[in-house]
Amino acid sequence: EYVNLNEFFNYILDRFDMMIKTENERGDGFHHLPQKTYSIKREFAPRDLWVELDTDKMMQVIDNIMNNAIKYSPDGGVITARLIENQQSVVVSISDQGLGIPRKDINKIFDRFYRVDKARSRKQGGTGLGLAISKEVVEAHHGHIWVDSAEGRGSTFYISLPYQSYENGDEWDAEN
Ligand code: ATP
Numbered sequence: 001e002y003v004n005l006n007e008f009f010n011y012i013l014d015r016f017d018m019m020i021k022t023e024n025e026r027g028d029g030f031h032h033l034p035q036k037t038y039s040i041k042r043e044f045a046p047r048d049l050w051v052e053l054d055t056d057k058m059m060q061v062i063d064n065i066m067n068n069a070i071k072y073s074p075d076g077g078v079i080t081a082r083l084i085e086n087q088q089s090v091v092v093s094i095s096d097q098g099l100g101i102p103r104k105d106i107n108k109i110f111d112r113f114y115r116v117d118k119a120r121s122r123k124q125g126g127t128g129l130g131l132a133i134s135k136e137v138v139e140a141h142h143g144h145i146w147v148d149s150a151e152g153r154g155s156t157f158y159i160s161l162p163y164q165s166y167e168n169g170d171e172w173d174a175e176n
């Protein structure tokens with residue numbers, strides 16, 4: 001399915017913006033974890049980027065990376081979501097100001113069940129499958145997923161997907 005990535009990503013991020021609002025309004029004591037506040041900053045390529053996606057699966061991928069960004073950050077962090085257009089690819093990136101990932105673990109976090117610092121991660125909940133599944137899904141789209149991180153300062157996850165840039169004036173839907 002061909003999807004407008006800008007709209008698709010906005011839709012997912014809007015849900016995360018909404019989630020924090022409903023959490024704050026509810027205050028009904030059903031949440032056992034202290035509620036986290038965060039804000040999302042969007043920096044998107046100026047024009048619409050059309051890519052072929054399995055939307056259900058790619059939504060799971062972005063949800064997991066967003067949930068990680070929140071889960072592994074202290075309260076009040078800023079999450080920056082970017083959409084970048086290149087000649088042959090588009091890049092989706094999600095940056096947080098959280099715990100970061102130690103250098104020795106960075107190649108392992110995409111492995112099944114791998115979690116940095118088991119004791120700390122257990123408290124946070126989860127299985128350690130999120131990024132392994134994300135990698136499978138992204139590679140099934142002929143894309144790549146990787147991370148850039150500094151311990152104590154934060155992490156940026158990148159997803160690149162194949163893309164054919166079109167020239168200005170050569171609109172994808174131009175009447176022929
Ligand atoms: P699940 O996603 O299955 O609920 P999980 O979040 O622990 O569990 P992954 O999403 O696969 O599993 O992440 C693997 C590990 O990588 C995490 O346990 C955490 O230690 C580390 N990690 C992932 N994202 C971040 C992040 N944004 N900042 C710091 N550490 C991270």
Ligand code: MG
Pocket residue numbers: 064065067068126130131
């Ligand atoms: Mg996860």
